Amino acid sequence: MQILVVEDEHSMAELLKRTLQEEGHQVVLADNGREGFEIARASRFDVIVLDVTLPGMDGISVAKRLREGRNQTPVLMLTARDAPADIVSGLDSGADDYLTKPFSIGVLLARLRAVSRRGAIPRPVCFEIADLRLDPGSRQVSRAGTALNLTPREYQLLELLMRNASRAVSRETILESVWGFDSEVTENTVEVFMRQLRLKVDNREPKLIHTVRGFGYMIREPKEQ
Numbered sequence: 001m002q003i004l005v006v007e008d009e010h011s012m013a014e015l016l017k018r019t020l021q022e023e024g025h026q027v028v029l030a031d032n033g034r035e036g037f038e039i040a041r042a043s044r045f046d047v048i049v050l051d052v053t054l055p056g057m058d059g060i061s062v063a064k065r066l067r068e069g070r071n072q073t074p075v076l077m078l079t080a081r082d083a084p085a086d087i088v089s090g091l092d093s094g095a096d097d098y099l100t101k102p103f104s105i106g107v108l109l110a111r112l113r114a115v116s117r118r119g120a121i122p123r124p125v126c127f128e129i130a131d132l133r134l135d136p137g138s139r140q141v142s143r144a145g146t147a148l149n150l151t152p153r154e155y156q157l158l159e160l161l162m163r164n165a166s167r168a169v170s171r172e173t174i175l176e177s178v179w180g181f182d183s184e185v186t187e188n189t190v191e192v193f194m195r196q197l198r199l200k201v202d203n204r205e206p207k208l209i210h211t212v213r214g215f216g217y218m219i220r221e222p223k224e225q
């Protein structure tokens with residue numbers, strides 16, 4: 001991914017840059033809000049990691065101005081530990097997620113993956129696989145024209161799979177995306193929910209949801225005969 005990191009603390013910025021580069025990402029650094037805003041506006045990034053307290057223009061204003069300019073690049077905001085107000089205004093300003101300092105690199109990487117998955121794909125009007133149809137706008141799901149009654153979790157699960165159609169989605173990714181990082185939920189729970197979901201979605205042929213053994217699940221068009 002192309003990642004813009006806007007962070008004025010030199011050591012933190014360098015640590016982020018090195019870690020993200022080790023993960024195979026391309027990183028551009030900006031050490032103040034105004035520069036970050038200009039760079040974000042001028043080129044395309046997959047994700048912006050944006051500190052809140054910045055000289056020049058704070059992170060909240062940067063995010064707000066980007067959104068006002070119709071820039072929809074996913075933003076992961078870095079906020080101070082004891083400032084819930086920062087978090088609220090960060091999310092209100094258009095950030096997609098936040099991380100409170102100090103944070104572990106593992107959590108940062110996982111959040112980046114989640115944020116980029118949510119944001120990088122432009123939202124189509126509807127997802128369709130064979131006769132299964134999911135409308136993210138109204139959160140309606142139907143199969144062969146019959147509405148399916150899904151719980152919110154089941155819906156989230158199905159939307160995640162459909163956004164990643166024909167790609168295997170790991171149980172770990174499902175846990176992170178549907179339940180979040182801090183939850184006590186185990187991969188067993190994923191299996192239970194997936195079984196419920198399949199009963200509702202795949203109660204007819206052809207089956208669309210497939211188990212990828214030892215990894216996770218995939219939804220895809222039925223194979224041509």
Ligand code: CA
Pocket residue numbers: 007008009051052053054
């Ligand atoms: Ca700062």
